[in-house]
Amino acid sequence: MSCSDYRIRISEALDSRLTDAEAASVQAHLRSCSACSRFDAEQRRLALLLQKADPDREPSARIWGQIERRIQAQSQPIRPPRWSPSRLWDLFRPPQWGYAMAGLLLAAALSVTVFQSNNSAELEGMLAELDAYRPEVRRNPWLPDPQQENPFLEINHDRNPFGEFRSEK
Amino acid sequence: MSTEIGQQELAEIVVRAQRGSSEDFYRLYSLYSRSIFNFVRRLSGSANDAEDLTQDTFFKVHSELGKLREPKQFKYWLFRIARNEVYQKLRRSQRTPEVSIDDDEVLYYDFLSDDSEDQDPERQVLSLELRQVIDKTLGGLKPKYRDVFVLAAFHKMSYEDITRIVGRSLLSVKTDIYRARLALKEALKKYLEKGKR
Structure with a gap:
């Protein structure tokens, strides 16, 4: 560790943050480093100076009166939070209700998945059977029959105004 | 009043204050007004401003207390509000404490x-x-x-x-x-x- 690392530790020591091992390591360094030892002494002196020169002061008693007046003027009572995760959780108390509910939801989700996968396997089997019998029949029943002509694409040349225009020309 | 109070007890006071108990809100003020006053005084560098800032902080706490979701975090939330009030005031006035020393x-x-x-x-x-x-x-x-x-x-x-x-x-x-x-x-x-x- 460098001297600047030790100085951060010295600063921490002033705020009583070091473990016994860390404090012992700082003490060992201070015995061998006069610069850090001087820094330690200055910082201890500074801490004492600040404590003596700027102790806590009592706030004026009139502050509360002013707060009270502002609260009354606002006349807005404190409302508990309308919604929060912890309040939502409260709905499921006692906790075992919540666990039971979660278990039920999980079971329902699993059974739907299994049912759907079974259904799709059965459907695939039927389609394979159908393909073997008559492959051309297999198509998506929700799409228009590709073998039928699309009435929207059919061009009636007799009624095509552009065709008539061209023929007049 | 000392600020040495158990977290659970503090949370209970906060919850009662959230439900509208003026007595419990005053209790919170009594517990923390001295710390907040000295905190804002040291941040702002002015004892006069500190009175207003303490007042603003607790007024805001009263208005916003319903939004505090974790009553056990009250102390940190309170100091955060106080700190914001100081910085807002300093920003508004663009002032730093002035002392002339020869x-x-x-x-x-x-x-x-x-x-x-x-x-x-x-x-x-x-x-x-x-x-x-x-x-x-x-x-x-x-x-x-x-x-x-x-x-x-x-x-x-x-x-x-x-x-x-x-x-x-x-x-x-x-x-x-x-x-x-x-x-x-x-x-x-x-x-x-x-x-x-």
Whole structure:
């Protein structure tokens, strides 16, 4: 560790943050480093100076009166939070209700998945059977029959105004 | 009133205050008004501003208390509000604490070895001046150094609690406190010397 690392530790020591091992390591360094030892002494002196020169002061008693007046003027009572995760959780108390509910939801989700996968396997089997019998029949029943002509694409040349225009020309 | 109160007890007081108990809100004020007053005084560098800031902080706490979802976090939330009020006020006024000190006229007293300052008018003046210098020096620090240093050195808060208030990492808090100490040591060097009286 460098001297600047030790100085951060010295600063921490002033705020009583070091473990016994860390404090012992700082003490060992201070015995061998006069610069850090001087820094330690200055910082201890500074801490004492600040404590003596700027102790806590009592706030004026009139502050509360002013707060009270502002609260009354606002006349807005404190409302508990309308919604929060912890309040939502409260709905499921006692906790075992919540666990039971979660278990039920999980079971329902699993059974739907299994049912759907079974259904799709059965459907695939039927389609394979159908393909073997008559492959051309297999198509998506929700799409228009590709073998039928699309009435929207059919061009009636007799009624095509552009065709008539061209023929007049 | 002491701020030494169990987290559970504090949470219960907060919940009752959230439900509209004026008595419990006053209890919260009694528990924390002294800490908040001194915190905002040191951050703003002015005892007069500190009164207004304490008032603004608790008024805001009253208005917003319903939004606090974790009553056990009340203390950190309260200090966060106080800190924001200070910085908003300083931003509005674009002011830093001003103290003029003529170095040549300062007599160097050993402030640390003598407890009899109250009996010596000259020492009282110097002590007041020292307080002003401390206010000015704190005011001259970058805000990120100032708030963590005040919380650690004056309010004796743990670094973990400080991270909850300022929302920065433990490492950042640790190094910012160290840097604040270096800056203060430089600024108060002459007061740290032994008395020459």
